[in-house]
Amino acid sequence: MLNTSALYISRSAYQKNINYIKSIIGETTKLSAVIKGNAYGHGIEVIVPLAEECGVDHFSVFSAQEARRALKATTKNSTILIMGWIDNAELEWAIMNDIEFFVFEFDRLKTAIYEAKQCGKKAKIHIEIETGMNRTGFSEKNIGKLIQILQNNKEYYEFSGLCTHYAGAESISNYARIKSQIKVFNKLRKWLKRNGLIAKINHTACSAAAISYPETRMDMVRSGILQYGFWPSPETFIHHISKQENKEDPLTRVLAWRSRVMDTKDVKTGEFIGYGTNYIARDNMKIATVPVGYAMGYSRSLSHQGRVLINGQRQDIIGIVNMSLLIVKITEIPDTQKGDEVVLIGKQGDSEITVSSFSEFSDQLNYELLTRLPTDIPRIIEF
Ligand SMILES: *Cc1c(COP(=O)(O)O)cnc(C)c1O
Numbered sequence: 001m002l003n004t005s006a007l008y009i010s011r012s013a014y015q016k017n018i019n020y021i022k023s024i025i026g027e028t029t030k031l032s033a034v035i036k037g038n039a040y041g042h043g044i045e046v047i048v049p050l051a052e053e054c055g056v057d058h059f060s061v062f063s064a065q066e067a068r069r070a071l072k073a074t075t076k077n078s079t080i081l082i083m084g085w086i087d088n089a090e091l092e093w094a095i096m097n098d099i100e101f102f103v104f105e106f107d108r109l110k111t112a113i114y115e116a117k118q119c120g121k122k123a124k125i126h127i128e129i130e131t132g133m134n135r136t137g138f139s140e141k142n143i144g145k146l147i148q149i150l151q152n153n154k155e156y157y158e159f160s161g162l163c164t165h166y167a168g169a170e171s172i173s174n175y176a177r178i179k180s181q182i183k184v185f186n187k188l189r190k191w192l193k194r195n196g197l198i199a200k201i202n203h204t205a206c207s208a209a210a211i212s213y214p215e216t217r218m219d220m221v222r223s224g225i226l227q228y229g230f231w232p233s234p235e236t237f238i239h240h241i242s243k244q245e246n247k248e249d250p251l252t253r254v255l256a257w258r259s260r261v262m263d264t265k266d267v268k269t270g271e272f273i274g275y276g277t278n279y280i281a282r283d284n285m286k287i288a289t290v291p292v293g294y295a296m297g298y299s300r301s302l303s304h305q306g307r308v309l310i311n312g313q314r315q316d317i318i319g320i321v322n323m324s325l326l327i328v329k330i331t332e333i334p335d336t337q338k339g340d341e342v343v344l345i346g347k348q349g350d351s352e353i354t355v356s357s358f359s360e361f362s363d364q365l366n367y368e369l370l371t372r373l374p375t376d377i378p379r380i381i382e383f
Pocket of ligand 1: 034083208232
């Protein structure tokens, strides 16, 4: 193996998750697979064709750069939607390639209309409205002006979508705020409609909203985290499962991270292991080195705390996570040899290291840990 570790993407787990999301949102609601953040670390180039095999034909990205990657990776001419950053200079490219994009401020709207005029092709726009998150979107006070521009330029755009985003649907503590956002969305949607402006689809829900607030599903759900086999929050899982007869977790993690033992060594009682005086052997010990460190995305805050699986057994990381390697105590599995598989995330035998156990130790959310997985670790699709 050329690389020190690899990320393995499970086809069957992914298919199962997609089927599950579809079963929740129903047949009349479309699924857009959110693949920003390098498909939550899983790899845009791997996930796009896999998702297409599994029946997905709509992808949401954050930036034009991610849209370019998705466009290259698509095998079925799926719809690609930019939810965030696109430079004005890229709008022509987007229009020419049927890339759809959020419009949440006037400069982008006017430039998109101008570019559409120039290239003789309609811009496919999704108007994002501000409903209470206070991040991006046209707010109520600007709707009059928005309506005017939209009405005067109908030949230059396709009103592909009307959308908003919720401010924390994964926590019940935001209940009143989310409910109010839904109200504002419907009010502004009707206002636009009265003025003859009807979007092809309305879409507002992320994973958590789709699960906890069914009325937010509308025509399309933009789901990220669920497709990769994670719940937006423990609360969302509990809320959902409490209403199901079968209490088993219907989602399966898609990603595993594996490396190999690089070397093993015996250490005598009283000797220090690794840099400085961070770790002292209290007994005669056996250790293994693994060629993964913080340069490969294995957080340094897992020093002294992280666990890995070797030969089906959970073993402790000892000392500090180094830049390119970590040290594991293998005193209890002394037969471990160079080349043995090391699981950093995922299953081995009956044991599992989950991303969330990992993130509890290191104080990172699932979302953050996943997206920090470096792009240069190879992603390999398996069963
Ligand atoms: C990230 C994102 C989503 C998906 O969120 P999940 O919690 O992963 O489902 C949906 N909509 C927007 C605007 C987003 O930025």
